[in-house]
Amino acid sequence: MGKLYVIGIGPGGLDHMTLRAKEAIDECNIVVGYNKYIDMIKPLVENKELFSTGMRGEEARCKKALELSKDNTVALISTGDSGIYGMAGLILQMQNDEVVEVIPGVTASSAAGSVIGAPLMHDNCNISLSDLMTPYDLIKKRVRNAADADMIISLYNPRSKGRPHYLREAIEIIKEYRSLDTPVAVVRHALRDGQEVRMFTLENFDEEVVDMFSIVIVGNSQSFIKNGKFITPRGYDV
Template sequence: MIYVIGIGPGSYETMTHEAISAIENSDVIVGYKTYINLIEDLINGKEIVSNGMKQEIDRVKKAIEISKTGKIVSVISSGDAGVYGMAGLVLEMSEDEDVRVISGVTASTAAASVLGAPLMHDFCHISLSDLLTPLELIYKRVELASEGDFVICLYNPKSNGRPHYLEKAFDIMKKYKNSSTPVGIVKNATRENQEVHICTLDTINYELVDMLSIVIVGNSSTYIKDGKIITRRGYQL
């Protein structure tokens, strides 16, 4: 049996009961070492298999190998396992294993909860990481989502190796979105060291953004009220 679990932002309070129960029922926990550290209080006494970034395939191979011995294995992801997580890879690589995907709170909804209500109308997720997706395709998606007036949630917005991708994405958005469009930056959403910044397309400070941040850009009906970002749903008030 393999559980593929989204642990949410990482705190006990933001995990689902189903996720906690699956972890408690597991014999072995498999995951990226940073995520393992987030739930260390829940996994005391369990067998742990962890490694670093860019070793996802190895983790899944090991999880499948262990599950064949009859042990219950949990493969963990931060956020939701089906949103830039491990769920797809486990399902692709599994053969006759019993796989159950357990959802979690993803970064966009966690960040939205502290920003206000920016996701009240149609929105999309776009990752600015080009490790697995061609950069030209990423920018095309940014352009089409902007033209379609979507609220845009940007995952993996910036790293040392990709310092200018976010700025380029904003340049594309400015062709379709007003320069005063609200932007929310949330670092370590709902964790103890959370940081929240609200700005606009024109006033963003790119130095505030890193790989632990998510950036949410509003649409034409998004506005700021009392320090909160709200996207109108369309109700007549």
């Protein structure tokens, strides 16, 4: 009987993958994933059978991975953590009698946080601004509730050509609950080639530098910048 590993490969660089993720890929004879994600781990899959699709091919990839895993050891890969906006949930929904193991990876907010300092040291949340799977009114409600709860907020899928105003509206909601000098970071291609970092406050935030390759991290009421680093204190007496 075969097995399916659902693997989070982290931000994209091989040096930021977990050892277990690399071991699981090595065990597999077939790798399934979005074509650009497979390219990121090309040195690990050169001698393996590959099945890839383009954007929005998630259901087809999951179905194929489950079919192949009946007689093969298969890796289904996601960037970041496979259980955070990845393939793990969909696979487990579709699973019947297949053997499935979920292997975590470094998610985008953690990757971006490490680049800019320690912004996620207290209670925080991830909110995707993509309305492909979630109604926009519900997204705005989540942003408002997180802002009201003084949570550090990481915005995934923050700005696309089809919905450039969503990020602007999210920031305006957060401004209702936070000081205008609250730090905001934009990290593009976190821990990948072409990494870019920009630091703002809520007052001078520039949405034009943000795209779908970016993560936007908004601090809470205690967050500050020190020595160029974005810090949210945990509460230690320093």
